[in-house]
Amino acid sequence: MWSHRAWQGRLLAHPLAPQERLRHYAGWCDAVEGNTTFYATPARDTVASWARQTDPDFRFVLKIPKVITHERRLTDADEPLRAFLDAIEPLGPRAHALWIQLPGSFSPADVPTLSRFLSQLPRSHRYAVEVRHPAFFAEPRATRLLSEALDAVAAEWIPFDTTAFFASPPTSDAERDAWIKKPRVPLRALALTDRPIVRYLGRDDPTRTIEGWQRWLDIVVGWLREGRSPTMFVHTPDNADAPVLARRFHDEVRSRVPELEALPEPIPVEPLTLF
Structure with a gap:
C-alpha cells in the first residue's frame, strides 16, 4: 500500500x-x-x-x-x-x-x-x-x-465498516468498483482485546468520509481512555487522500485525548532549499 x-x-x-x-x-x-x-x-x-x-x-x-x-x-x-x-x-x-x-x-x-x-x-x-x-x-x-x-x-x-460507503449510490469509477467488491455487513464496534483494529471505508468525497467516521471518534476516544491501544485504518475507494485523512482522524482524536502521541512529520516531497 x-x-x-x-x-x-x-x-x-x-x-x-x-x-x-x-x-x-x-x-x-x-x-x-x-x-x-x-x-x-x-x-x-x-x-x-x-x-x-x-x-x-x-x-x-x-x-x-x-x-x-x-x-x-x-x-x-x-x-x-x-x-x-x-x-x-x-x-x-x-x-x-x-x-x-x-x-x-x-x-x-x-x-x-x-x-x-x-x-x-x-x-x-x-x-x-x-x-x-x-x-x-x-x-x-x-x-x-x-x-x-x-x-x-x-x-x-x-470490523470492516462499510456502512458510510453503502449509504448512497456510487458516483465515480472507483466507487462503482468498490460497490461490487466490498462486503456489506452491519456495523460492529466492540473490542475484545486491548489492541482493537478497525478498517473504515469512506467515500471519494473527503467531506463524506469525515462525516462517516464521527461515530468512530467517540469509540476510539473511549478505547484510549480505557487504556486500550487501537489501530484505525482509513480507506476510500480510490485511496488518493487516505494518508491525509488518516492524519486528520488522528488529529481529531488527539484534540480530545491530548496525551496521545503526535504522528511523525512527513518527509518533504521536494528537497529543502535555502530560498
Whole structure:
C-alpha cells in the first residue's frame, strides 16, 4: 500500500527506490495494512528491508496468505504457515497483529475449524480475525460462538465498516468498483482485546468520509481512555487522500485525548532549499 501510485510526487517523493518507499510512507502514518502478504509470502530479505525503513513502534497488520485462509481454509496449512512466520520474523515488534481475513463463505459452522487453527498458532504473535459471513453479525448465537473462539486465544475481531460507503449510490469509477467488491455487513464496534483494529471505508468525497467516521471518534476516544491501544485504518475507494485523512482522524482524536502521541512529520516531497 505504501507504493500507491496516486501518492507519488504528491504525498511521497517521486521517483523513489523501492527500499525507500515505506520509509516515506512511515512519515505520514505509523501503521500499515500488509495486504500484499495475502497474495504471496514475501522473501525474508524483503521483510528485513521493511524493518530497516521503520521504527520499532511502527505497526504492521499483516494479512495471512490466502493459500491458508481461502484455498486450504485453515486446514493442512502447516507448511505455508511455517514459511510465512519465518519470513516475517525480521519485523520483530513491528508485527502488531497477524490478520486472518476469512472468505464470505466461512460460516458459523466453520468456527470449530477456526478454533483449532487459532489454538495451534504460536503465542509469540497476536492475531486478529475478519469475517464476512452475514450470520456472524445478524445471529446472536453465531456472534457468541465466534467471540468465544477469539476470547480463548486473546484474538481480536476486526470490523470492516462499510456502512458510510453503502449509504448512497456510487458516483465515480472507483466507487462503482468498490460497490461490487466490498462486503456489506452491519456495523460492529466492540473490542475484545486491548489492541482493537478497525478498517473504515469512506467515500471519494473527503467531506463524506469525515462525516462517516464521527461515530468512530467517540469509540476510539473511549478505547484510549480505557487504556486500550487501537489501530484505525482509513480507506476510500480510490485511496488518493487516505494518508491525509488518516492524519486528520488522528488529529481529531488527539484534540480530545491530548496525551496521545503526535504522528511523525512527513518527509518533504521536494528537497529543502535555502530560498
